[in-house]
Amino acid sequence: MKWAAGLLCLAVAVCAGLEGARADSLRVCADPNNLPFSDSQEHGFENKLAQLVARELGKSVSYVWWAQRRGFVRNTLKAGACDVIIGVPAHYDLVETTRPYYRSSYVFVSRADRDISVSSLEDPRLRALKIGVHLIGDDGMNTPPAHALGELGVVENVVGFALYGDYRQDSPPARLIEAVAKGDVDVAAAWGPLAGYAALHSAVPLRVTPITETRRFALLKFSFAIAMGVRKGDEALKRQLDDVLQRKGDEIAALLASFGVPSVREPAD
Template identity: 65%
Template sequence: MRSGALLALFLAGSLGATSPGLAEDAPAPLRVCADPNNAPFSKQDGSGFENAIARLVAEELRRPLDYVWWAQRRGFIRNTLKAGICDVVIGAPAHHYDMALRTRPYYRSTYVAVTRADRHLDITDLHDPSLKSLTIGVHLIGDDGANPPPAHALAQLGVVNNVKGYPIYGDYRQDSPPQRLIEAVAKGEVDVAFAWGPMAGPVAKASPVPLRIQNLEGEEAFAPLEFTFEIAMAVSRDNLPLRRELQRVLDRRGGDIRALLEQAGVPLLPFRRPSLEIVAQPGGADAKQAE
Protein backbone atom coordinates (compact mmCIF):
# COMPACT_ATOMS: atom_id res chain seq x y z
CA MET A 1 0.00 0.00 0.00
CA ARG A 2 1.33 3.40 -0.89
CA SER A 3 1.54 5.97 1.86
CA GLY A 4 -1.29 7.87 0.14
CA ALA A 5 -3.68 5.00 0.84
CA LEU A 6 -2.92 5.00 4.53
CA LEU A 7 -2.39 8.66 5.34
CA ALA A 8 -4.41 10.07 2.45
CA LEU A 9 -1.37 12.32 2.11
CA PHE A 10 -1.53 16.02 2.69
CA LEU A 11 -1.74 19.32 0.71
CA ALA A 12 -2.47 23.03 1.20
CA GLY A 13 -2.74 23.92 4.84
CA SER A 14 -1.88 26.68 7.27
CA LEU A 15 0.58 26.94 10.12
CA GLY A 16 -0.99 26.46 13.54
CA ALA A 17 -0.56 29.18 16.15
CA THR A 18 2.29 28.64 18.58
CA SER A 19 1.82 28.72 22.32
CA PRO A 20 1.97 32.29 23.62
CA GLY A 21 3.99 33.50 26.53
CA LEU A 22 6.76 30.87 26.53
CA ALA A 23 9.81 31.87 28.52
CA GLU A 24 13.12 31.95 26.70
CA ASP A 25 14.39 28.92 28.61
CA ALA A 26 11.13 26.97 28.24
CA PRO A 27 11.22 23.73 26.23
CA ALA A 28 10.50 24.08 22.54
CA PRO A 29 6.99 23.08 21.46
CA LEU A 30 6.47 19.67 19.95
CA ARG A 31 5.12 20.60 16.51
CA VAL A 32 2.78 17.92 15.21
CA CYS A 33 1.73 17.83 11.56
CA ALA A 34 -1.95 16.93 11.32
CA ASP A 35 -5.01 17.43 9.18
CA PRO A 36 -7.62 19.67 10.86
CA ASN A 37 -10.45 17.86 9.06
CA ASN A 38 -9.61 14.17 9.17
CA ALA A 39 -11.65 12.42 11.86
CA PRO A 40 -11.23 9.96 13.40
CA PHE A 41 -7.47 10.52 13.14
CA SER A 42 -7.15 14.25 13.77
CA LYS A 43 -9.40 17.28 14.11
CA GLN A 44 -8.68 20.92 14.86
CA ASP A 45 -10.88 20.62 17.96
CA GLY A 46 -8.55 17.90 19.30
CA SER A 47 -11.13 15.09 19.18
CA GLY A 48 -9.17 12.62 17.00
CA PHE A 49 -7.39 9.62 18.47
CA GLU A 50 -4.08 10.85 17.04
CA ASN A 51 -4.73 14.16 18.86
CA ALA A 52 -5.04 12.16 22.09
CA ILE A 53 -1.78 10.31 21.40
CA ALA A 54 -0.03 13.60 20.59
CA ARG A 55 -1.15 15.05 23.93
CA LEU A 56 0.21 12.02 25.77
CA VAL A 57 3.56 12.25 23.95
CA ALA A 58 3.94 15.99 24.56
CA GLU A 59 3.11 15.58 28.24
CA GLU A 60 5.63 12.76 28.58
CA LEU A 61 8.31 14.89 26.88
CA ARG A 62 7.26 17.90 29.02
CA ARG A 63 6.96 20.04 25.94
CA PRO A 64 4.08 22.30 24.86
CA LEU A 65 2.01 20.86 22.04
CA ASP A 66 1.56 22.85 18.81
CA TYR A 67 0.07 21.86 15.49
CA VAL A 68 0.96 22.56 11.91
CA TRP A 69 -2.38 22.04 10.20
CA TRP A 70 -2.05 20.63 6.69
CA ALA A 71 -4.85 19.10 4.62
CA GLN A 72 -4.27 15.46 3.73
CA ARG A 73 -3.18 15.30 0.15
CA ARG A 74 -0.01 14.37 -1.72
CA GLY A 75 3.23 16.12 -0.87
CA PHE A 76 2.83 15.92 2.88
CA ILE A 77 6.39 14.90 3.79
CA ARG A 78 7.92 17.32 1.30
CA ASN A 79 5.89 20.25 2.59
CA THR A 80 6.08 19.51 6.30
CA LEU A 81 8.86 17.34 7.74
CA LYS A 82 11.30 17.97 4.90
CA ALA A 83 10.46 21.68 4.93
CA GLY A 84 11.23 21.83 8.64
CA ILE A 85 7.92 23.36 9.69
CA CYS A 86 6.93 20.50 11.99
CA ASP A 87 8.59 17.79 14.06
CA VAL A 88 6.51 14.63 14.00
CA VAL A 89 3.71 12.77 12.25
CA ILE A 90 1.76 10.65 14.75
CA GLY A 91 0.64 7.96 12.30
CA ALA A 92 2.87 6.84 9.42
CA PRO A 93 3.62 3.51 7.72
CA ALA A 94 6.37 1.74 9.64
CA HIS A 95 7.83 0.06 6.56
CA HIS A 96 8.56 0.90 2.93
CA TYR A 97 8.44 4.60 3.76
CA ASP A 98 11.89 6.01 3.16
CA MET A 99 10.91 9.68 3.06
CA ALA A 100 11.08 9.95 6.85
CA LEU A 101 12.73 8.40 9.89
CA ARG A 102 10.34 6.21 11.86
CA THR A 103 10.05 4.81 15.33
CA ARG A 104 9.38 1.15 15.84
CA PRO A 105 5.71 0.42 15.11
CA TYR A 106 3.34 1.03 18.00
CA TYR A 107 0.26 -0.63 16.55
CA ARG A 108 -0.78 -2.95 13.76
CA SER A 109 -4.15 -3.01 12.03
CA THR A 110 -5.89 -4.26 8.92
CA TYR A 111 -8.56 -3.60 6.35
CA VAL A 112 -12.08 -4.48 7.46
CA ALA A 113 -15.57 -5.18 6.16
CA VAL A 114 -18.26 -2.78 7.41
CA THR A 115 -21.91 -3.78 7.31
CA ARG A 116 -25.14 -2.77 9.02
CA ALA A 117 -25.72 -4.90 12.11
CA ASP A 118 -29.38 -5.41 11.18
CA ARG A 119 -28.35 -7.05 7.90
CA HIS A 120 -26.63 -9.94 9.74
CA LEU A 121 -24.02 -10.27 7.02
CA ASP A 122 -20.91 -12.29 7.83
CA ILE A 123 -18.13 -11.18 5.49
CA THR A 124 -14.49 -11.77 6.33
CA ASP A 125 -13.07 -12.83 2.95
CA LEU A 126 -13.11 -11.12 -0.42
CA HIS A 127 -13.75 -14.54 -1.99
CA ASP A 128 -17.17 -14.65 -0.30
CA PRO A 129 -19.64 -15.58 -3.09
CA SER A 130 -22.29 -13.21 -1.66
CA LEU A 131 -20.17 -10.26 -2.81
CA LYS A 132 -21.25 -10.90 -6.39
CA SER A 133 -24.79 -9.88 -5.50
CA LEU A 134 -24.11 -7.11 -2.96
CA THR A 135 -23.36 -3.45 -3.58
CA ILE A 136 -19.79 -2.83 -2.43
CA GLY A 137 -18.17 0.44 -1.43
CA VAL A 138 -14.42 1.10 -1.54
CA HIS A 139 -12.18 4.12 -1.26
CA LEU A 140 -10.58 5.45 -4.43
CA ILE A 141 -7.42 7.53 -4.34
CA GLY A 142 -6.58 8.56 -7.86
CA ASP A 143 -6.08 7.70 -11.52
CA ASP A 144 -2.50 6.45 -11.08
CA GLY A 145 -3.38 2.95 -9.86
CA ALA A 146 -2.69 3.76 -6.22
CA ASN A 147 -6.01 2.52 -4.90
CA PRO A 148 -6.37 0.59 -1.62
CA PRO A 149 -5.77 -3.18 -1.61
CA PRO A 150 -9.47 -4.22 -1.52
CA ALA A 151 -10.16 -2.30 -4.73
CA HIS A 152 -7.32 -4.11 -6.52
CA ALA A 153 -8.30 -7.50 -5.07
CA LEU A 154 -11.92 -7.16 -6.16
CA ALA A 155 -10.77 -6.23 -9.66
CA GLN A 156 -8.61 -9.38 -9.74
CA LEU A 157 -11.70 -11.41 -8.85
CA GLY A 158 -13.75 -9.75 -11.59
CA VAL A 159 -16.06 -8.10 -9.06
CA VAL A 160 -16.34 -4.66 -10.62
CA ASN A 161 -19.86 -3.91 -11.87
CA ASN A 162 -21.36 -3.78 -8.37
CA VAL A 163 -18.56 -1.70 -6.81
CA LYS A 164 -19.01 1.99 -5.95
CA GLY A 165 -15.98 4.19 -5.42
CA TYR A 166 -15.83 6.92 -2.77
CA PRO A 167 -12.90 9.35 -3.19
CA ILE A 168 -10.69 9.27 -0.14
CA TYR A 169 -9.82 12.94 -0.68
CA GLY A 170 -13.46 13.86 -1.21
CA ASP A 171 -14.90 17.35 -0.87
CA TYR A 172 -12.75 19.06 1.74
CA ARG A 173 -15.55 21.54 2.45
CA GLN A 174 -17.38 18.65 4.12
CA ASP A 175 -16.54 17.27 7.54
CA SER A 176 -13.81 14.60 7.32
CA PRO A 177 -14.39 13.47 3.70
CA PRO A 178 -13.11 9.86 4.05
CA GLN A 179 -16.01 9.10 6.41
CA ARG A 180 -18.47 9.21 3.50
CA LEU A 181 -17.69 5.56 2.73
CA ILE A 182 -18.73 4.34 6.19
CA GLU A 183 -21.74 6.66 6.24
CA ALA A 184 -22.83 5.07 2.94
CA VAL A 185 -23.19 1.75 4.75
CA ALA A 186 -25.30 3.31 7.50
CA LYS A 187 -27.53 5.01 4.89
CA GLY A 188 -27.97 1.83 2.88
CA GLU A 189 -26.21 3.22 -0.20
CA VAL A 190 -23.96 0.15 -0.16
CA ASP A 191 -24.35 -3.25 1.49
CA VAL A 192 -20.72 -3.58 2.56
CA ALA A 193 -17.68 -1.31 2.60
CA PHE A 194 -14.07 -2.38 2.66
CA ALA A 195 -11.95 0.20 4.45
CA TRP A 196 -8.77 0.74 6.47
CA GLY A 197 -9.61 -0.38 10.01
CA PRO A 198 -8.30 2.64 11.97
CA MET A 199 -10.58 4.87 9.93
CA ALA A 200 -13.59 2.55 9.80
CA GLY A 201 -13.63 1.31 13.40
CA PRO A 202 -14.01 4.65 15.20
CA VAL A 203 -16.51 5.98 12.63
CA ALA A 204 -18.60 2.83 12.99
CA LYS A 205 -18.42 3.04 16.78
CA ALA A 206 -19.85 6.56 16.70
CA SER A 207 -22.52 5.78 14.11
CA PRO A 208 -26.16 6.27 15.21
CA VAL A 209 -26.96 3.21 13.07
CA PRO A 210 -25.33 0.08 14.57
CA LEU A 211 -22.57 -1.15 12.27
CA ARG A 212 -20.56 -4.35 12.29
CA ILE A 213 -16.79 -4.43 11.77
CA GLN A 214 -15.04 -7.63 10.69
CA ASN A 215 -11.35 -8.02 9.93
CA LEU A 216 -10.55 -9.25 6.44
CA GLU A 217 -8.80 -12.60 6.23
CA GLY A 218 -7.18 -14.64 3.48
CA GLU A 219 -4.98 -11.80 2.28
CA GLU A 220 -2.23 -14.23 1.26
CA ALA A 221 -4.33 -15.15 -1.78
CA PHE A 222 -3.73 -11.67 -3.19
CA ALA A 223 0.04 -11.43 -2.65
CA PRO A 224 1.94 -9.21 -3.16
CA LEU A 225 -0.99 -7.01 -2.08
CA GLU A 226 -0.89 -6.34 1.66
CA PHE A 227 -3.90 -5.70 3.89
CA THR A 228 -2.29 -5.43 7.33
CA PHE A 229 0.15 -2.64 8.23
CA GLU A 230 2.22 -1.52 11.17
CA ILE A 231 2.03 2.13 12.16
CA ALA A 232 4.85 4.22 13.61
CA MET A 233 5.65 7.86 14.30
CA ALA A 234 7.75 9.71 11.73
CA VAL A 235 10.28 12.53 12.00
CA SER A 236 12.60 14.13 9.47
CA ARG A 237 15.48 11.95 8.34
CA ASP A 238 18.05 14.14 10.11
CA ASN A 239 16.24 14.22 13.47
CA LEU A 240 17.54 11.05 15.12
CA PRO A 241 17.52 12.64 18.62
CA LEU A 242 13.75 13.21 18.48
CA ARG A 243 13.24 9.75 17.09
CA ARG A 244 15.04 8.34 20.13
CA GLU A 245 12.96 10.48 22.49
CA LEU A 246 9.74 9.33 20.87
CA GLN A 247 10.83 5.71 21.04
CA ARG A 248 11.46 6.02 24.76
CA VAL A 249 7.95 7.44 25.18
CA LEU A 250 6.47 4.56 23.20
CA ASP A 251 8.41 2.07 25.32
CA ARG A 252 7.24 3.65 28.58
CA ARG A 253 3.65 4.45 27.63
CA GLY A 254 2.84 1.77 25.06
CA GLY A 255 0.08 0.32 27.22
CA ASP A 256 -1.58 3.72 27.64
CA ILE A 257 -1.39 4.40 23.91
CA ARG A 258 -2.93 1.02 23.15
CA ALA A 259 -5.75 1.85 25.56
CA LEU A 260 -6.40 5.10 23.68
CA LEU A 261 -6.58 3.19 20.40
CA GLU A 262 -8.94 0.58 21.83
CA GLN A 263 -11.15 3.25 23.37
CA ALA A 264 -11.40 4.95 19.97
CA GLY A 265 -12.48 1.70 18.31
CA VAL A 266 -9.33 1.04 16.27
CA PRO A 267 -9.13 -2.69 15.40
CA LEU A 268 -5.75 -3.91 16.64
CA LEU A 269 -3.79 -6.99 15.60
CA PRO A 270 -0.83 -8.61 17.39
CA PHE A 271 2.57 -7.91 15.90
CA ARG A 272 3.94 -10.61 13.65
CA ARG A 273 7.38 -10.07 15.15
CA PRO A 274 6.86 -10.00 18.94
CA SER A 275 10.26 -8.38 19.50
CA LEU A 276 8.97 -5.21 17.83
CA GLU A 277 5.82 -4.87 19.91
CA ILE A 278 5.79 -1.80 22.15
CA VAL A 279 5.33 -2.77 25.80
CA ALA A 280 4.49 -0.63 28.79
CA GLN A 281 7.73 -0.86 30.69
CA PRO A 282 10.32 1.75 31.68
CA GLY A 283 13.79 1.99 30.25
CA GLY A 284 13.05 0.69 26.78
CA ALA A 285 16.28 0.60 24.78
CA ASP A 286 16.64 2.49 21.52
CA ALA A 287 16.45 0.23 18.50
CA LYS A 288 18.32 0.71 15.29
CA GLN A 289 16.29 2.18 12.45
CA ALA A 290 15.87 -1.06 10.56
CA GLU A 291 12.96 -0.26 8.34
Protein backbone atom coordinates in the same frame (compact mmCIF):
# COMPACT_ATOMS: atom_id res chain seq x y z
CA MET B 1 24.61 53.21 13.66
CA LYS B 2 22.65 53.05 16.92
CA TRP B 3 19.47 52.14 15.06
CA ALA B 4 21.31 49.35 13.21
CA ALA B 5 22.64 47.97 16.49
CA GLY B 6 19.13 48.20 17.93
CA LEU B 7 17.64 46.24 15.03
CA LEU B 8 20.36 43.61 15.38
CA CYS B 9 19.59 43.20 19.07
CA LEU B 10 15.87 42.94 18.30
CA ALA B 11 16.49 40.31 15.62
CA VAL B 12 18.67 38.28 17.99
CA ALA B 13 16.01 38.49 20.69
CA VAL B 14 13.25 37.41 18.31
CA CYS B 15 15.32 34.50 17.01
CA ALA B 16 16.19 33.46 20.55
CA GLY B 17 12.53 33.61 21.47
CA LEU B 18 11.58 31.47 18.49
CA GLU B 19 14.25 28.92 19.30
CA GLY B 20 13.05 28.83 22.90
CA ALA B 21 9.46 28.32 21.79
CA ARG B 22 10.54 25.48 19.50
CA ALA B 23 12.51 23.84 22.30
CA ASP B 24 9.48 23.95 24.61
CA SER B 25 7.03 22.67 21.99
CA LEU B 26 6.43 19.40 20.19
CA ARG B 27 5.71 20.67 16.69
CA VAL B 28 3.24 18.29 15.08
CA CYS B 29 2.35 18.06 11.39
CA ALA B 30 -1.34 17.13 11.13
CA ASP B 31 -4.52 17.26 9.06
CA PRO B 32 -7.15 19.63 10.51
CA ASN B 33 -10.07 17.66 9.03
CA ASN B 34 -9.41 13.94 9.29
CA LEU B 35 -11.18 12.26 12.21
CA PRO B 36 -10.65 9.87 13.88
CA PHE B 37 -6.97 10.68 13.38
CA SER B 38 -6.79 14.45 13.84
CA ASP B 39 -8.72 17.67 13.52
CA SER B 40 -8.27 21.34 14.35
CA GLN B 41 -10.29 20.93 17.56
CA GLU B 42 -7.77 18.26 18.66
CA HIS B 43 -10.45 15.59 19.02
CA GLY B 44 -8.62 12.81 17.13
CA PHE B 45 -6.65 9.98 18.70
CA GLU B 46 -3.46 11.27 17.10
CA ASN B 47 -4.12 14.61 18.81
CA LYS B 48 -4.56 12.82 22.15
CA LEU B 49 -1.39 10.82 21.55
CA ALA B 50 0.53 13.99 20.70
CA GLN B 51 -0.60 15.46 24.04
CA LEU B 52 0.52 12.31 25.88
CA VAL B 53 3.94 12.32 24.22
CA ALA B 54 4.47 16.05 24.76
CA ARG B 55 3.55 15.71 28.43
CA GLU B 56 6.13 12.93 28.83
CA LEU B 57 8.75 15.12 27.16
CA GLY B 58 7.89 18.13 29.31
CA LYS B 59 6.65 20.10 26.32
CA SER B 60 3.48 21.64 24.95
CA VAL B 61 1.96 20.76 21.56
CA SER B 62 1.86 23.10 18.59
CA TYR B 63 0.48 22.26 15.14
CA VAL B 64 1.19 22.92 11.52
CA TRP B 65 -2.07 22.07 9.77
CA TRP B 66 -2.02 20.69 6.25
CA ALA B 67 -4.42 18.42 4.37
CA GLN B 68 -2.93 14.92 4.42
CA ARG B 69 -2.81 14.42 0.68
CA ARG B 70 -0.02 14.33 -1.87
CA GLY B 71 2.72 16.72 -0.84
CA PHE B 72 1.88 16.53 2.88
CA VAL B 73 5.35 15.42 4.00
CA ARG B 74 7.11 17.75 1.57
CA ASN B 75 5.18 20.81 2.73
CA THR B 76 5.36 20.12 6.46
CA LEU B 77 8.07 17.87 7.86
CA LYS B 78 10.61 18.21 5.04
CA ALA B 79 10.03 21.97 4.91
CA GLY B 80 11.09 22.20 8.56
CA ALA B 81 7.74 23.64 9.61
CA CYS B 82 7.17 20.87 12.17
CA ASP B 83 9.04 17.92 13.64
CA VAL B 84 6.80 14.87 13.88
CA ILE B 85 3.92 13.17 12.08
CA ILE B 86 1.97 11.10 14.59
CA GLY B 87 0.78 8.37 12.22
CA VAL B 88 2.76 6.94 9.28
CA PRO B 89 3.32 3.37 8.06
CA ALA B 90 6.31 1.78 9.77
CA HIS B 91 9.42 1.98 7.53
CA TYR B 92 7.81 4.72 5.41
CA ASP B 93 10.73 5.77 3.22
CA LEU B 94 10.01 9.51 3.18
CA VAL B 95 10.69 9.85 6.91
CA GLU B 96 12.60 8.29 9.80
CA THR B 97 10.11 6.10 11.67
CA THR B 98 9.85 5.18 15.33
CA ARG B 99 8.90 1.81 16.70
CA PRO B 100 5.30 0.95 15.72
CA TYR B 101 2.65 1.70 18.33
CA TYR B 102 -0.22 -0.23 16.73
CA ARG B 103 -1.10 -2.51 13.85
CA SER B 104 -4.48 -2.48 12.17
CA SER B 105 -6.02 -3.84 8.99
CA TYR B 106 -8.62 -3.28 6.33
CA VAL B 107 -12.07 -4.43 7.37
CA PHE B 108 -15.52 -5.08 6.03
CA VAL B 109 -18.27 -2.86 7.41
CA SER B 110 -21.97 -3.67 7.19
CA ARG B 111 -25.19 -2.87 9.01
CA ALA B 112 -25.68 -5.24 11.93
CA ASP B 113 -29.35 -5.72 11.01
CA ARG B 114 -28.34 -7.06 7.59
CA ASP B 115 -26.37 -9.93 9.19
CA ILE B 116 -23.74 -9.93 6.41
CA SER B 117 -20.97 -11.98 8.01
CA VAL B 118 -18.35 -11.60 5.27
CA SER B 119 -14.63 -11.71 6.09
CA SER B 120 -13.01 -13.04 2.89
CA LEU B 121 -12.67 -11.15 -0.37
CA GLU B 122 -13.31 -14.47 -2.10
CA ASP B 123 -16.69 -14.97 -0.43
CA PRO B 124 -19.07 -15.63 -3.37
CA ARG B 125 -21.78 -13.54 -1.70
CA LEU B 126 -19.80 -10.40 -2.50
CA ARG B 127 -20.69 -10.81 -6.18
CA ALA B 128 -24.33 -10.16 -5.33
CA LEU B 129 -23.76 -7.26 -2.93
CA LYS B 130 -23.13 -3.57 -3.60
CA ILE B 131 -19.61 -2.96 -2.27
CA GLY B 132 -18.17 0.43 -1.37
CA VAL B 133 -14.42 1.04 -1.57
CA HIS B 134 -12.12 4.02 -1.27
CA LEU B 135 -10.42 5.21 -4.44
CA ILE B 136 -7.25 7.26 -4.15
CA GLY B 137 -6.83 8.50 -7.70
CA ASP B 138 -6.95 7.76 -11.42
CA ASP B 139 -3.31 6.62 -11.62
CA GLY B 140 -3.84 3.06 -10.41
CA MET B 141 -2.98 3.90 -6.81
CA ASN B 142 -6.02 2.53 -5.03
CA THR B 143 -6.61 0.74 -1.76
CA PRO B 144 -5.72 -2.97 -1.43
CA PRO B 145 -9.38 -4.12 -1.29
CA ALA B 146 -10.16 -2.19 -4.49
CA HIS B 147 -7.22 -3.81 -6.28
CA ALA B 148 -8.10 -7.28 -4.98
CA LEU B 149 -11.73 -7.05 -6.04
CA GLY B 150 -10.56 -5.98 -9.49
CA GLU B 151 -8.27 -9.03 -9.68
CA LEU B 152 -11.26 -11.23 -8.83
CA GLY B 153 -13.38 -9.62 -11.53
CA VAL B 154 -15.76 -8.14 -8.97
CA VAL B 155 -16.22 -4.79 -10.67
CA GLU B 156 -19.78 -4.08 -11.80
CA ASN B 157 -21.18 -4.04 -8.26
CA VAL B 158 -18.37 -1.94 -6.76
CA VAL B 159 -19.00 1.72 -5.89
CA GLY B 160 -16.00 4.01 -5.53
CA PHE B 161 -15.76 6.79 -2.92
CA ALA B 162 -12.95 9.33 -3.21
CA LEU B 163 -10.61 8.90 -0.24
CA TYR B 164 -9.74 12.59 -0.28
CA GLY B 165 -13.32 13.63 -1.06
CA ASP B 166 -14.78 17.10 -0.69
CA TYR B 167 -12.58 18.86 1.85
CA ARG B 168 -15.34 21.36 2.60
CA GLN B 169 -17.12 18.55 4.45
CA ASP B 170 -16.10 17.15 7.81
CA SER B 171 -13.66 14.24 7.56
CA PRO B 172 -14.27 13.39 3.87
CA PRO B 173 -13.25 9.68 4.09
CA ALA B 174 -16.20 9.03 6.41
CA ARG B 175 -18.64 9.25 3.48
CA LEU B 176 -17.87 5.60 2.70
CA ILE B 177 -19.01 4.39 6.13
CA GLU B 178 -22.01 6.69 6.09
CA ALA B 179 -23.11 5.05 2.84
CA VAL B 180 -23.28 1.72 4.67
CA ALA B 181 -25.38 3.18 7.48
CA LYS B 182 -27.76 4.78 4.96
CA GLY B 183 -28.08 1.56 2.98
CA ASP B 184 -26.58 3.06 -0.17
CA VAL B 185 -24.11 0.15 -0.23
CA ASP B 186 -24.42 -3.27 1.41
CA VAL B 187 -20.85 -3.53 2.63
CA ALA B 188 -17.74 -1.37 2.61
CA ALA B 189 -14.06 -2.34 2.58
CA ALA B 190 -12.31 0.32 4.66
CA TRP B 191 -9.23 1.04 6.77
CA GLY B 192 -9.87 -0.31 10.26
CA PRO B 193 -9.37 2.81 12.41
CA LEU B 194 -11.80 4.82 10.27
CA ALA B 195 -14.39 2.03 10.32
CA GLY B 196 -14.06 1.27 14.02
CA TYR B 197 -14.49 4.91 15.03
CA ALA B 198 -17.48 5.33 12.73
CA ALA B 199 -19.11 2.23 14.17
CA LEU B 200 -18.76 3.64 17.69
CA HIS B 201 -20.57 6.83 16.70
CA SER B 202 -23.09 5.52 14.19
CA ALA B 203 -26.79 5.86 15.00
CA VAL B 204 -27.25 2.60 13.07
CA PRO B 205 -25.40 -0.37 14.62
CA LEU B 206 -22.57 -1.47 12.33
CA ARG B 207 -20.55 -4.67 12.15
CA VAL B 208 -16.79 -4.39 11.63
CA THR B 209 -14.95 -7.55 10.51
CA PRO B 210 -11.23 -7.76 9.64
CA ILE B 211 -10.58 -8.90 6.07
CA THR B 212 -8.94 -12.34 6.15
CA GLU B 213 -7.65 -14.96 3.71
CA THR B 214 -5.57 -12.50 1.70
CA ARG B 215 -2.63 -14.77 0.77
CA ARG B 216 -3.87 -15.05 -2.80
CA PHE B 217 -3.10 -11.34 -3.16
CA ALA B 218 0.53 -11.69 -2.10
CA LEU B 219 1.61 -8.36 -3.61
CA LEU B 220 -1.00 -6.47 -1.59
CA LYS B 221 -0.81 -5.66 2.12
CA PHE B 222 -4.01 -5.54 4.14
CA SER B 223 -2.54 -4.86 7.58
CA PHE B 224 -0.06 -2.17 8.49
CA ALA B 225 2.07 -1.32 11.50
CA ILE B 226 1.79 2.38 12.30
CA ALA B 227 4.59 4.48 13.76
CA MET B 228 5.54 8.14 14.16
CA GLY B 229 7.69 9.89 11.56
CA VAL B 230 10.46 12.45 12.03
CA ARG B 231 12.89 14.03 9.59
CA LYS B 232 15.65 11.81 8.26
CA GLY B 233 18.63 12.08 10.58
CA ASP B 234 16.69 13.38 13.59
CA GLU B 235 17.86 10.51 15.76
CA ALA B 236 17.56 12.45 19.00
CA LEU B 237 13.81 13.02 18.65
CA LYS B 238 13.31 9.49 17.35
CA ARG B 239 14.98 8.06 20.48
CA GLN B 240 12.83 10.25 22.73
CA LEU B 241 9.65 9.15 20.98
CA ASP B 242 10.67 5.49 21.03
CA ASP B 243 11.21 5.71 24.77
CA VAL B 244 7.75 7.19 25.37
CA LEU B 245 6.07 4.67 23.07
CA GLN B 246 7.72 1.81 24.94
CA ARG B 247 6.98 3.10 28.43
CA LYS B 248 3.40 4.15 27.69
CA GLY B 249 2.39 1.18 25.54
CA ASP B 250 -0.55 0.15 27.75
CA GLU B 251 -1.90 3.69 27.97
CA ILE B 252 -1.63 4.11 24.20
CA ALA B 253 -3.41 0.80 23.59
CA ALA B 254 -6.25 1.92 25.86
CA LEU B 255 -6.49 5.23 23.99
CA LEU B 256 -6.73 3.47 20.64
CA ALA B 257 -9.35 1.06 21.96
CA SER B 258 -11.45 3.99 23.21
CA PHE B 259 -11.57 5.22 19.58
CA GLY B 260 -12.61 1.80 18.27
CA VAL B 261 -9.32 1.12 16.48
CA PRO B 262 -9.19 -2.60 15.53
CA SER B 263 -5.90 -4.16 16.52
CA VAL B 264 -4.39 -7.15 14.72
CA ARG B 265 -1.29 -9.22 15.37
CA GLU B 266 1.73 -9.10 13.12
CA PRO B 267 1.30 -11.77 10.44
CA ALA B 268 3.49 -14.84 10.76
CA ASP B 269 6.27 -15.33 8.23
